[in-house]
Amino acid sequence: xxxxxxxxxxxxxxxxxxxxxxxxxxxxxxxxxxxxxxxxxxxxxxxxxxxxxxxxxxxxxxxxxxxxxxxxxxxxxxxxxxxxxxxxxxxxxxxxxxxxxxxxxxxxxxxxxxxxxxxxxxxxxxxxxxxxxxxxxxxxxxxxxxxxxxxxxxxxxxxxxxxxxxxxxxxxxxxxxxxxxxxxxxxxxxxxxxxxxxxxxxxxxxxxxxxxxxxxxxxxxxxxxxxxxxxxxxxxxxxxxxxxxxxxxxxxxxxxxxxxxxxxxxxxxxxxxxxxxxxxxxxxxxxxxxxxxxxxxxxxxxxxxxxxxxxxxxxxxxxxxxxxxxxxxxxxxxxxxxxxxxxxxxxxxxxxxxxxxxxxxxxxxxxxxxxxxxxxxxxxxxxxxxxxxxxxxxxxxxxxxxxxxxxxxxxxxxxxxxxxxxxxxxxxxxxxxxxxxxxxxxxxxxxxxxxxxxxxxxxxxxxxxxxxxxxxxxxxxxxxxxxxxxxxxxxxxxxxxxxxx
Amino acid sequence: xxxxxxxxxxxxxxxxxxxxxxxxxxxxxxxxxxxxxxxxxxxxxxxxxxxxxxxxxxxxxxxxxxxxxxxxxxxxxxxxxxxxxxxxxxxxxxxxxxxxxxxxxxxxxxxxxxxxxxxxxxxxxxxxxxxxxxxxxxxxxxxxxxxxxxxxxxxxxxxxxxxxxxxxxxxxxxxxxxxxxxxxxxxxxxxxxxxxxxxxxxxxxxxxxxxxxxxxxxxxxxxxxxxxxxxxxxxxxxxxxxxxxxxxxxxxxxxxxxxxxxxxxxxxxxxxxxxxxxxxxxxxxxxxxxxxxxxxxxxxxxxxxxxxxxxxxxxxx
Numbered sequence: 001x002x003x004x005x006x007x008x009x010x011x012x013x014x015x016x017x018x019x020x021x022x023x024x025x026x027x028x029x030x031x032x033x034x035x036x037x038x039x040x041x042x043x044x045x046x047x048x049x050x051x052x053x054x055x056x057x058x059x060x061x062x063x064x065x066x067x068x069x070x071x072x073x074x075x076x077x078x079x080x081x082x083x084x085x086x087x088x089x090x091x092x093x094x095x096x097x098x099x100x101x102x103x104x105x106x107x108x109x110x111x112x113x114x115x116x117x118x119x120x121x122x123x124x125x126x127x128x129x130x131x132x133x134x135x136x137x138x139x140x141x142x143x144x145x146x147x148x149x150x151x152x153x154x155x156x157x158x159x160x161x162x163x164x165x166x167x168x169x170x171x172x173x174x175x176x177x178x179x180x181x182x183x184x185x186x187x188x189x190x191x192x193x194x195x196x197x198x199x200x201x202x203x204x205x206x207x208x209x210x211x212x213x214x215x216x217x218x219x220x221x222x223x224x225x226x227x228x229x230x231x232x233x234x235x236x237x238x239x240x241x242x243x244x245x246x247x248x249x250x251x252x253x254x255x256x257x258x259x260x261x262x263x264x265x266x267x268x269x270x271x272x273x274x275x276x277x278x279x280x281x282x283x284x285x286x287x288x289x290x291x292x293x294x295x296x297x298x299x300x301x302x303x304x305x306x307x308x309x310x311x312x313x314x315x316x317x318x319x320x321x322x323x324x325x326x327x328x329x330x331x332x333x334x335x336x337x338x339x340x341x342x343x344x345x346x347x348x349x350x351x352x353x354x355x356x357x358x359x360x361x362x363x364x365x366x367x368x369x370x371x372x373x374x375x376x377x378x379x380x381x382x383x384x385x386x387x388x389x390x391x392x393x394x395x396x397x398x399x400x401x402x403x404x405x406x407x408x409x410x411x412x413x414x415x416x417x418x419x420x421x422x423x424x425x426x427x428x429x430x431x432x433x434x435x436x437x438x439x440x441x442x443x444x445x446x447x448x449x450x451x452x453x454x455x456x457x458x459x460x461x462x463x464x465x466x467x468x469x470x471x472x473x474x475x476x477x478x479x480x481x482x483x484x485x486x487x488x489x490x491x492x493x494x495x496x497x498x499x500x501x
Numbered sequence: 502x503x504x505x506x507x508x509x510x511x512x513x514x515x516x517x518x519x520x521x522x523x524x525x526x527x528x529x530x531x532x533x534x535x536x537x538x539x540x541x542x543x544x545x546x547x548x549x550x551x552x553x554x555x556x557x558x559x560x561x562x563x564x565x566x567x568x569x570x571x572x573x574x575x576x577x578x579x580x581x582x583x584x585x586x587x588x589x590x591x592x593x594x595x596x597x598x599x600x601x602x603x604x605x606x607x608x609x610x611x612x613x614x615x616x617x618x619x620x621x622x623x624x625x626x627x628x629x630x631x632x633x634x635x636x637x638x639x640x641x642x643x644x645x646x647x648x649x650x651x652x653x654x655x656x657x658x659x660x661x662x663x664x665x666x667x668x669x670x671x672x673x674x675x676x677x678x679x680x681x682x683x684x685x686x687x688x689x690x691x692x693x694x695x696x697x698x699x700x701x702x703x704x705x706x707x708x709x710x711x712x713x714x715x716x717x718x719x720x721x722x723x724x725x726x727x728x729x730x731x732x733x734x735x736x737x738x739x740x741x742x743x744x745x746x747x748x749x750x751x752x753x754x755x756x757x758x759x760x761x762x763x764x765x766x767x768x769x770x771x772x773x774x775x776x777x778x779x780x781x782x783x784x785x786x787x788x789x790x791x792x793x794x795x796x797x798x799x800x801x802x803x804x805x806x807x808x809x810x811x812x813x814x815x816x817x818x
Contacts, residue, residue, distance in 0.1 A: 055702055081702040093692045094764045104692050105705040113684045156703070163687035285618075 003318075004031045005067075006195045006389075007052070007083070007164050012061035014047055021047050023220040024061070029164060034186070036210035038239055038411050040403070040431035044219040045199050046088060049168050052197075053085045056077035066163075076105070082163035086154050086170040088199075088429065093425050094142030098129045099124040101141050102156045127155040132181030144339070146173045147291040154182065158189075165189065166197040171205055172428050175290045175457045176492065201431060202458065203233045209364065215239045237398045238434050248436045249464035250443040253282065261451050262302075265424050266310035269301045272310065272475045279420065284442060284452045286466030288459070289495055294475040299422040302453075303335040316419065329358070333420035336409050337457075340402075344409035347398030351390055352379045354397050354408050359415045362450065382411040387437060403434030406451040411437070423454045427461060439465055459491055474495040518754055518771045525778045534786040543665035547732055550667035551576070551725040552747060553770055556755075557674065558721035558768045559748035564712040565759030566694045567623025571612075572722055572748055574634035576741035578728030579605050579636045584647025584736025589642045591652050596652070598727065605726075606719035613715025615709030631745075638738035645737040649730050657731035666729060671770075674721070678766050686713050695762030717728055750797055751776040754804045758812070765768035 008030045014022040021044045031036050050056040054072030063070050065081065072078045075085075084192070093100050098473070102124040103109045105195070109123070116273050124137045133151040141149060150173040157165060163187075164172045186196060186209060197400050200206055206213065207228060215223035215236065223239040225231050237248075262279040272294040277284050287295035299433055300306045302313070306320035320331050337343035345354050354362065356375050363375045383390060386407045389400075397408055406426060413421065421442075427435045442465065445456045456462045462469060468482040471494035479494035518767070530536040530543075536545075555576060569575075579601065586597050616626050657666055681687045693700045693710040701707050729740055754775055755768030771813040779800075780793055790798070 053702075074704075075702045076704040076706065084704070091696065091702050093695040093762065095695055096688070096691060099689055100692075104688060104700070110685050114684055115683065115685050115688065117683075121660065160704075294595060303511045 004343075006031050006065070008064045009048075009052065010064070012048065012051060012058045012063075014044075014051060014056065014059050014297070016119065021219045022051075022058075023218075025219075025221055026387070027214060029195045029197060031193045033188050033211045034190065034198050034209050035460055036198045036200070036206045036213045037216065038206060038236060039216035039392055040212060040401075040433055042322060043216045043431075044209040044242075045216060046168060047219075048216070049085060049197070049199070051168055052164075052168060053083055054079075064194075078162050079105070079162075080182075082160070082165075083166070084157035084160040085166040086157045086168060088172075090149055090153050092141045092153060092156075095140055097126070097138045097140055098135060098144075098152055099137040101136075101152055102127065102159050104156075108159065119120035122162065123159065126154060127158055128152070130181075130185050131155060132178055137201065145292045147178060150174055151178065157193065158185075159235050164195045164197070164404065166199075168199045169201070169429055171200050171202065173291070173457075176459060176495070177290065179205060201429065202460075202478045203236065203432075204460065206236070207233070214362070240287055244460050246430065250285075250440050252467055253443075253447075258282065260292075261316060262453075263314045264298075264302075267298070267301065267313060268309045269297055269306045270309065271297050272301070272472075275477055276311075277470055277477065279451045279453060281419075281449045281451055282446045283467045284446055284454060284465055286456075286462040286469040287455045287472060287480070288451060288462045288491060289472035291457060293472040295454075295472040295473075296424055299453060299455060300425055301337065302420070303327065303333055303422055305335075329416060329418075332417065334358075334416055334418035334421045336406075336413070336421070336423040338424040339430065340405050340409050345397045345405060347396065349397060351383070351397055351400070351408055352376075352393035352394060355379050355382050355412050356415075358412045362415070364377060380413055382414050385414065386411045386441060401431075403430040403438075406430055406434070408436065419450050419453045421450060423452060425456060426454065427456075427458075433460075452475035459488060459495075463491060471495055507515045509812060512767065514756055515765065515768045515771065516809070517676070518756065518768055518775070521754075522771045522774050525728060525756050525775055527781055528782050528785055539660065539663050543658075543660050543667070546665040546667040546671075547728070549774055549777040550728045551732075551741070551744070552751065553671050553773040554674070554725035554728065555741070555744050555748045556751035556769050556773035556776070557678065557766065558725070559745075560720040560752045560757050560764060560766065561714045561718040561721070562623060563752055563757045563759065564625075564694045564762060564764055565623075565710060566697065568749060568759070569646070569718060570627040571631035571634050571663075572627075572718075573742040573745035574595070574631045574638065575605065575609070575719070575722045576726045576729065576815060577738050578634045578638040578641070579723045579738055580730050580733075580736040581642035581647065581738050583727060583730045584649055585641055587650050587653070588650050590652055592613065594653055602720055602723040602727070602796055605723035606716045607724070609719030610712045610716040612623075613711035616715075618710030624705075635738070635742065637676060641737050642738050644688075645733075645735050645740070647736040649734045649736070651734070654731040654734055657728065670724065670728075674724070675766060675770070678717075679783070680716070686710075690714050691762050720760070728758060745803075746797070748773075749774050750804070751803045753764070753808065754812075756808060758808060759805070765810050 007030050009025065011024040011026055012022050014341055025048055031085060039045050047056065051058045054077050098189045099120045102122045109120045121137050128135060128151065131154060133148060135144065135148060141360065150170065154170055154485055173183065190196065191437050198210055210228060213225045213228065213236065214221060217240060252366050258280045260278040261281045265276050268273040268274055273297055287298065289295045297306055301308060302322060304324045304327055308322060315331055341347060356379060363371045365371055388407045388411065389404050397405060427438060446452055455464065463486050468476050468480065469486060471479040477498060481490055540706055555572060559569055559572055581599050586601060587594050612626060612630055613787040615621065616623055661669065689705055690713065692705055693707050697707060713796050730736060751772035752764065752769050755764065755772030757764030757769060783793055783796065
């Protein structure tokens with residue numbers, strides 16, 4: 001019996017100002033099946049999704065929904081007909097309570113212009129519980145953590161009772177436990193006949209949930225697998241990047257002998273307690289744990305962004321008391337924030353100016369005049385070292401793909417003379433090839449004697465890149481893992497707050 | 502206990518503005534011992550009502566994002582239209598007044614439609630309409646004058662029993678606003694104000710949000726104009742032009758933010774009372790009217806700083 005198709009797109013073409021971003025894409029989505037869409041950043045996945053969901057109109061090509069030819073004029077039309085998207089960029093209203101966010105625009109809870117708040121509260125509570133999130137639905141969304149907001153965003157899409165649910169990087173802010181809850185929920189929906197389009201950069205997730213995989217590269221279809229038996233991660237990655245990535249993580253190096261570079265003793269802030277860690281030069285230290293268990297706050301505290309309530313820090317043998325960011329930079333810290341778009345970059349400035357923004361003083365002469373020759377030399381060097389893919393002179397950072405943006409965020413610290421690089425989720429939403437480049441680059445950096453502290457909720461990354469791992473649980477260091485102890489079982493156990501054997 | 506803490510969380514940020522408001526009333530009471538007499542109270546309300554209406558109008562636009570530069574001009578224009586259309590017979594005046602209020606509302610709704618449909622910045626468009634309204638007002642009534650029915654003016658500035666009519670009108674509109682806030686239109690306005698793109702991709706009708714916010718804003722501006730007509734017994738093409746900044750100050754004092762989607766009517770009203778009483782208070786404190794603008798500017802800056810600081814504190818909590 002052939003499985004019924006719910007949505008199909010034929011030969012979709014879309015271009016933005018002369019650049020063709022989708023080249024005759026044809027897809028077919030069937031009831032109760034999961035189609036994974038994979039490809040590097042900037043391959044055209046989000047554009048395709050925006051066309052399916054009515055946010056953008058295709059230049060040419062046809063869309064069929066439940067057998068009928070359609071063209072959506074707005075997301076509203078698509079939503080009303082049962083196509084809901086969980087967007088990569090959250091579409092939430094931070095000053096509205098959770099339940100209003102979940103049902104904003106949803107006619108389900110409207111009686112004319114009146115809102116049925118009782119149903120809104122009940123239903124949002126039920127949906128959030130199913131997704132494994134126990135939060136008060138009256139809380140303002142702005143007070144939630146990123147992971148909690150992501151779950152609200154998912155609940156919002158599901159509340160439309162979609163026939164086609166699109167998850168665009170919906171798992172990138174979630175830890176393993178929440179991803180499993182989400183998958184369990186998705187399986188329920190699939191059993192009811194819902195179709196799902198799944199986009200993720202995590203290969204393990206794709207293999208776990210998908211029935212079919214479509215690979216897109218530079219706006220064109222380069223591979224399609226109608227089942228995943230016998231297909232390996234390498235096959236997909238090769239297809240995606242167009243060349244063979246032998247191993248994505250570089251060799252580790254072990255040097256226990258050197259004097260510690262950074263030491264904290266019983267460091268405490270509002271949400272972390274008595275954190276004592278040691279970091280040696282040349283090391284990449286992974287900080288693991290579920291979201292909000294303190295690892296992110298440690299980085300922020302070291303960079304002078306949180307108030308220290310107790311404990312001490314020494315760097316290079318000197319005592320250090322983080323007061324503000326300027327002081328942190330003076331003492332040799334650099335920080336790559338989790339959200340490059342809002343904290344890492346000035347999107348409306350070109351790459352060049354973003355690269356020199358942290359070290360501008362070095363180029364300033366009389367009355368703050370910038371020595372543009374020196375500045376340009378530095379920009380060229382950094383761009384070369386990080387292999388930032390720049391298409392035109394003074395290209396705006398906002399127009400770069402996620403991976404390239406992340407390189408700029410790292411690049412702007414290169415000349416600041418840092419000793420410790422603090423990174424919070426440096427590869428979130430970054431494609432495999434760029435991830436590999438970033439990892440290689442980090443190894444290159446630490447070989448010169450600096451250290452890297454890296455927060456990641458992705459276990460594979462944490463294990464692959466770290467020489468040692470500190471696992472955080474409820475604001476304290478729960479376990480320190482190194483060498484052979486770094487394996488999936490031990491890490492997962494520690495993350496859950498258990499002492500695994 | 503739990504109920505109380507929720508109340509505090511929701512309305513706690515309004516405490517400072519209410520303290521200031523009570524302080525202002527206190528100065529009035531101190532200098533004017535018969536403040537609580539029925540006649541003085543109703544006179545005070547007649548003076549405050551235009552401020553309250555125009556501040557609520559500004560709040561509507563600030564909530565959906567932006568600011569209405571044309572508000573003062575619009576109120577002036579509405580006094581001119583009222584003074585031009587009123588006739589001797591009061592039976593025929595009542596439908597005329599209602600028609601003018603709706604006309605102003607629809608005019609503004611059209612502006613809202615243009616802003617929403619073409620995705621224009623509110624501030625630029627309302628700057629343009631401010632010229633249009635001020636010009637129109639001068640065309641309709643080049644000098645202050647026109648005719649305002651004495652019966653209607655007496656009624657609007659008078660009392661029903663011991664309660665001032667101006668107060669009742671404000672009260673009715675507050676109740677209406679609370680109903681709107683609870684409806685899908687209220688949710689729409691707050692959602693669009695917080696994140697226009699998110700609202701669009703959530704399937705909300707963004708243009709309709711602008712239309713409704715501007716319609717409510719127009720009706721409120723017309724009511725402010727009506728109260729000014731009743732007090733001055735005439736129309737005046739420039740009477741309220743300076744009130745745009747008063748309205749912004751009042752809304753910001755009441756906790757409405759410039760970035761949109763945040764603010765409460767209870768705060769805005771307290772802000773309007775403070776701004777409206779400022780002139781009196783400065784007079785009692787022997788500060789010349791000359792400095793009123795100066796003081797208002799300072800107050801506006803302080804309240805924006807306080808707002809920001811409070812939001813920052815809440816984010817870290």
